[in-house]
Amino acid sequence: MELMFTEEQLMMRKMVRDFAQTEIAPKVESMENGEFPRDILAKMGELGLMGITTPEQYGGANMDFTSYIIAINELSRVSATIGVILSVHTSVVTNLILYFGNEEQKQKYVPMLASGEYLGAFCLTEPSAGSDAGSLKSKAVKDGNNYIINGSKVFITNGGEADVYIVFASTDPSLGSKGISAFLVEKGTEGLVIGKDEHKMGLHGSRTVQLNFDNMIVPAENLLGQVGEGFKIAMANLDVGRIGIASQALGIAEAALEESIIYAQQRHQFGKPISSNQGVGFKLADMATSVEATRLLVYRAADLRAKGLACGKEASMAKLFASKTAVEVTTEAIQVFGGYGYTMDYPVERFFRDAKVTEIYEGTSEIQRLVISKHLNK
Numbered sequence: 426m427e428l429m430f431t432e433e434q435l436m437m438r439k440m441v442r443d444f445a446q447t448e449i450a451p452k453v454e455s456m457e458n459g460e461f462p463r464d465i466l467a468k469m470g471e472l473g474l475m476g477i478t479t480p481e482q483y484g485g486a487n488m489d490f491t492s493y494i495i496a497i498n499e500l501s502r503v504s505a506t507i508g509v510i511l512s513v514h515t516s517v518v519t520n521l522i523l524y525f526g527n528e529e530q531k532q533k534y535v536p537m538l539a540s541g542e543y544l545g546a547f548c549l550t551e552p553s554a555g556s557d558a559g560s561l562k563s564k565a566v567k568d569g570n571n572y573i574i575n576g577s578k579v580f581i582t583n584g585g586e587a588d589v590y591i592v593f594a595s596t597d598p599s600l601g602s603k604g605i606s607a608f609l610v611e612k613g614t615e616g617l618v619i620g621k622d623e624h625k626m627g628l629h630g631s632r633t634v635q636l637n638f639d640n641m642i643v644p645a646e647n648l649l650g651q652v653g654e655g656f657k658i659a660m661a662n663l664d665v666g667r668i669g670i671a672s673q674a675l676g677i678a679e680a681a682l683e684e685s686i687i688y689a690q691q692r693h694q695f696g697k698p699i700s701s702n703q704g705v706g707f708k709l710a711d712m713a714t715s716v717e718a719t720r721l722l723v724y725r726a727a728d729l730r731a732k733g734l735a736c737g738k739e740a741s742m743a744k745l746f747a748s749k750t751a752v753e754v755t756t757e758a759i760q761v762f763g764g765y766g767y768t769m770d771y772p773v774e775r776f777f778r779d780a781k782v783t784e785i786y787e788g789t790s791e792i793q794r795l796v797i798s799k800h801l802n803k
């Protein structure tokens with residue numbers, strides 16, 4: 426596996442691994458208690474992690490896509506909360522502006538996002554439009570030099586904390602998904618109302634909110650891409666974004682495996698370490714094999730993206746497999762820990778809670794299968 430990484434990528438992996446251990450690990454408990462990790466994000470900004478793949482001209486670290494996936498992987502081993510915050514911020518906000526924004530929009534927003542002074546949120550999902558994202562109901566009506574947007578969004582990662590929201594709304598409902606447009610909305614915009622905070626099973630340090638748009642006034646110049654291009658913009662970025670979530674799931678599974686191996690070697694029953702029992706040893710062998718297979722799928726998808734090649738099918742495969750692995754491996758980790766695994770004294774119960782959502786957000790496992798099967802039938 427090491428052979429796949431360049432010297433530069435290995436150096437950045439070490440840097441992120443050290444950072445995660447020294448700066449993030451001590452804050453895991455406060456994040457578990459619901460504290461949003463602003464201070465960690467500021468330090469990540471200083472290290473260039475909030476704009477890893479952003480070109481230098483927009484204030485980024487200009488590293489390749491695989492380096493970004495390595496960073497999400499390493500951060501998520503310690504905190505899946507940090508993994509998802511960075512993944513959404515980068516994959517579906519900064520990159521989306523870089524690919525579809527005009528020069529003025531890029532100059533205005535990207536350097537602030539790359540430095541970590543701004544945080545981004547991606548607002549697609551609605552109460553009645555989850556997997557069927559194309560059926561969203563939020564409406565944007567042109568009014569002179571502005572659009573007036575009404576509607577609501579749910580499950581918005583980084584919502585309430587973000588400085589820039591990418592909002593998808595229909596400019597022509599008669600056209601279905603082809604009538605959706607994308608808008609850049611700044612924090613504090615009139616009519617942008619932060620709604621209920623979701624109390625989630627896991628990822629307690631990551632904020633997830635409902636948003637309401639109450640006659641929200643957005644300048645027409647904040648239209649991102651062309652009118653009616655919004656759905657394609659969202660889909661194209663989700664293609665890539667799913668590699669980030671796959672890498673987050675990989676990080677969770679790796680952490681659960683690592684903790685399980687250590688515990689199984691230390692825990693003695695019947696006069697010997699439980700790892701020397703086949704019942705536990707074979708479980709660890711299966712967990713390690715699934716993690717290794719996940720690693721190959723995730724970095725294969727990342728490599729395609731890094732080379733600028735089509736990666737939609739591979740990204741969905743990586744997300745599907747990685748999230749399944751994360752759920753299975755964290756479940757087995759609790760089994761290895763036995764009663765202790767079910768307590769909050771050990772991290773495996775957190776890994777288990779954090780893993781589940783990787784099968785749900787950025788497209789459920791069922792949607793990944795749909796995307797993969799569409800590719801197979803092309």
Ligand code: CAA
Pocket residue numbers: 509513547549550555556557558559580581582602656657660661663664737786787788789792795796
């Ligand atoms: N790239 C570019 N264009 C695409 C595309 C892609 N990946 N997928 C579809 N399109 C285009 C199609 O080409 C089509 O346009 P044409 O007719 O001009 O060819 C148009 O979009 C409609 O395509 P479909 O008919 O295939 O669309 P659909 O309505 O059947 O939906 C879907 C497809 C794959 C089910 C899609 O709705 C989907 O991905 N749903 C899941 C939504 C999702 O992932 N939400 C995640 C929210 S963000 C999040 O979770 C972040 C977080 O907090 C972690």
